[in-house]
Amino acid sequence: DQQVKQNSPSLSVQEGRISILNCDYTNSMFDYFLWYKKYPAEGPTFLISISSIKDKNEDGRFTVFLNKSAKHLSLHIVPSQPGDSAVYFCAASRNTGTASKLTFGTGTRLQVTL
Amino acid sequence: DARVTQTPRDKVTEMGQEVTMRCQPILGHNTVFWYRQTMMQGLELLAYFRNRAPLDDSGMPKDRFSAEMPDATLATLKIQPSEPRDSAVYFCASGRTGAGNTIYFGEGSWLTVV
Numbered sequence: 001d002q003q004v005k006q007n008s009p010s011l012s013v014q015e016g017r018i019s020i021l022n023c024d025y026t027n028s029m030f031d032y033f034l035w036y037k038k039y040p041a042e043g044p045t046f047l048i049s050i051s052s053i054k055d056k057n058e059d060g061r062f063t064v065f066l067n068k069s070a071k072h073l074s075l076h077i078v079p080s081q082p083g084d085s086a087v088y089f090c091a092a093s094r095n096t097g098t099a100s101k102l103t104f105g106t107g108t109r110l111q112v113t114l
Numbered sequence: 115d116a117r118v119t120q121t122p123r124d125k126v127t128e129m130g131q132e133v134t135m136r137c138q139p140i141l142g143h144n145t146v147f148w149y150r151q152t153m154m155q156g157l158e159l160l161a162y163f164r165n166r167a168p169l170d171d172s173g174m175p176k177d178r179f180s181a182e183m184p185d186a187t188l189a190t191l192k193i194q195p196s197e198p199r200d201s202a203v204y205f206c207a208s209g210r211t212g213a214g215n216t217i218y219f220g221e222g223s224w225l226t227v228v
């Protein structure tokens with residue numbers, strides 16, 4: 001039972017354009033959502049997060065949008081850069097602030113082309 | 115530069131052998147997670163500890179896997195006997211209650227069972 005789903009295994013975007021990565025979840029108890037970025041042969045690194053009390057969080061080129069009614073979140077990267085090429089994991093948790101376990105999606109591989 | 119440290123980075127072993135992976139969480143973090151990355155499942159939670167006590171190990175095959183925290187600076191994941199289907203990357207991550215839901219990953223232990 002995949003509670004967090006990333007239905008696009010891969011995405012290719014031209015440098016300078018917008019990258020939009022999508023994530024859906026099924027468990028309505030999730031109240032905190034995160035995006036992690038992973039380069040080959042490295043561990044995932046935290047990118048950006050959002051609490052369920054918000055619908056948008058922005059950090060530089062990265063913005064996460066949350067639509068609770070649709071149980072959907074998305075990560076926007078503008079403008080996309082070649083260094084953004086990586087696998088992006090969406091994650092969700094309950095009990096904000098307690099370092100609770102994260103449930104991850106299967107990841108989306110982003111390729112930013114020149 | 116605080117980080118999660120994992121050993122070994124790479125391990126090739128024969129089927130039936132015992133494998134032990136070790137993790138040193140970030141100093142001051144009281145929650146430790148073991149995740150496994152596979153192509154099909156993405157990042158799946160095997161077990162996690164808070165203040166050295168196991169909170170959830172439902173993702174772990176109990177007959178061959180065991181996880182412990184002998185002290186606050188060391189977490190271990192043991193597989194005995196190992197099987198080819200255990201081949202994966204095993205990640206340790208740590209976090210701290212009261213400091214948000216972000217957890218920080220090590221670089222992973224790449225296990226190959228032949």
